[in-house]
Amino acid sequence: MGNKTETILVTGGAGFIGTHLVDALLKKGYRVRVLDNLSLPTHDGNLPPWFPKGAEFIKGDVRMKDDWTRVLDGVDYIFHLAGYMDTHPDFSTYFSVNAFGTALLYEVITEKKLPIKKIIAASSQSVYGEGKYYCSNHGIEYPLMRDKDQLERGEWDIRCIIDNSLKRPLPEDEDDELHPSTPYGVSKLALEKIVLTLGEQYNIPSVILRYSIVHGPHQSFRHYYSGALRQFVAMALLGKDIAFHEDGMQLRDFVHVRDVVTAHLLVMRSDQSDFQTFNVGSGEPTKIIDLAKTVAEVAHVPFQQATQTYFRFGSPRNAFMKISKLRKLGWDPQHSLQDNVRDYIDWVKQYPEAKKYFHDALK
Numbered sequence: 001m002g003n004k005t006e007t008i009l010v011t012g013g014a015g016f017i018g019t020h021l022v023d024a025l026l027k028k029g030y031r032v033r034v035l036d037n038l039s040l041p042t043h044d045g046n047l048p049p050w051f052p053k054g055a056e057f058i059k060g061d062v063r064m065k066d067d068w069t070r071v072l073d074g075v076d077y078i079f080h081l082a083g084y085m086d087t088h089p090d091f092s093t094y095f096s097v098n099a100f101g102t103a104l105l106y107e108v109i110t111e112k113k114l115p116i117k118k119i120i121a122a123s124s125q126s127v128y129g130e131g132k133y134y135c136s137n138h139g140i141e142y143p144l145m146r147d148k149d150q151l152e153r154g155e156w157d158i159r160c161i162i163d164n165s166l167k168r169p170l171p172e173d174e175d176d177e178l179h180p181s182t183p184y185g186v187s188k189l190a191l192e193k194i195v196l197t198l199g200e201q202y203n204i205p206s207v208i209l210r211y212s213i214v215h216g217p218h219q220s221f222r223h224y225y226s227g228a229l230r231q232f233v234a235m236a237l238l239g240k241d242i243a244f245h246e247d248g249m250q251l252r253d254f255v256h257v258r259d260v261v262t263a264h265l266l267v268m269r270s271d272q273s274d275f276q277t278f279n280v281g282s283g284e285p286t287k288i289i290d291l292a293k294t295v296a297e298v299a300h301v302p303f304q305q306a307t308q309t310y311f312r313f314g315s316p317r318n319a320f321m322k323i324s325k326l327r328k329l330g331w332d333p334q335h336s337l338q339d340n341v342r343d344y345i346d347w348v349k350q351y352p353e354a355k356k357y358f359h360d361a362l363k
């Protein structure tokens with residue numbers, strides 16, 4: 001059980017991952033405070049019905065120094081999950097929320113000399129960009145993002161620029177080179193540098209968790225970026241053919257939100273995690289087409305693949321993680337791809353209004 005005298009701040013605690021984390025912390029007996037601005041596109045300005053009872057909610061913005069000052073009073077641990085993620089071209093918002101907001105947190109802590117025990121910050125697999133590949137003739141390579149011309153020709157795979165041979169994708173390792181290729185990814189890399197640099201300089205134990213693609217109940221119906229699972233479920237429940245990007249053979253890493261929560265609880269209590277970065281993924285690459293087939297199977301609809309081909313510029317061909325570093329600390333993900341899909345579909349079915357959002361999003 002947690003220490004009832006300890007107060008935990010969860011920024012972004014009204015969001016998808018945040019609400020699960022808040023639930024788990026309350027169950028462990030901690031006092032939990034949430035800072036969240038209930039922003040679009042995740043929210044409509046109101047707390048979601050599944051926001052955990054028992055948590056103290058403070059509406060505020062991580063870009064406002066006064067809001068940080070207000071919420072940090074008496075706090076022991078901070079889970080910093082508030083973030084802006086999408087594919088919209090309002091580039092500066094990624095940096096104002098994800099980077100500037102994080103720097104303000106450390107500014108207020110150092111100015112006020114607050115005795116914070118640890119900060120655990122949410123980063124993302126997007127910092128790896130296209131990641132690491134193996135070329136049988138040239139060894140390890142970090143290829144650039146595929147350009148638009150290549151994608152328009154429907155040439156999806158990553159090939160060696162010298163001999164055009166197919167390269168083999170390798171799992172992303174915490175020590176890999178980082179080449180983010182989206183404003184979101186670059187802003188998360190900035191967040192990581194801020195957290196680890198200021199954490200070490202001012203001796204504030206700080207940890208980075210790089211999540212892969214997180215799945216589970218509470219994923220906002222409205223949020224386009226909440227990814228392939230939401231889109232495939234929307235298509236399946238609305239009786240549409242399932243459309244995916246590229247040829248569906250690209251690899252992704254889907255981790256269940258409950259496994260992500262146990263990773264947070266573990267690093268919070270482990271001194272070995274201080275000033276470290278950990279991947280939080282499933283440890284299993286999954287082809288996108290297999291996710292689509294699993295959705296059809298769990299939703300009891302025939303799997304029909306749409307004929308149109310889409311792609312999203314800036315999206316890596318493959319992205320999956322090595323999770324041995326966190327495993328060494330004692331963490332082991334417990335949920336399968338089927339669990340992810342079943343738990344999400346079961347949850348969506350409790351909210352008939354989800355179909356309306358799905359319908360609008362697909363349009």
Ligand SMILES: NC(=O)c1ccc[n+]([C@@H]2O[C@H](COP(=O)([O-])OP(=O)(O)OC[C@H]3O[C@@H](n4cnc5c(N)ncnc54)[C@H](O)[C@@H]3O)[C@@H](O)[C@H]2O)c1
Nearest residue numbers: 012014015016017036037038039042061062082083124214
């Ligand atoms: N869901 C994933 O697959 C995934 C993958 C990698 C990283 N992440 C990171 O995990 C964190 C949580 O993501 P999520 O999936 O729960 O998203 P989410 O959108 O459901 O939750 C984010 C929360 O942050 C709040 N927020 C946004 N801007 C804010 C601001 N300026 N001030 C205060 N609150 C603000 C939102 O209102 C929302 O409640 C984010 O930092 C995200 O970048 C998520």
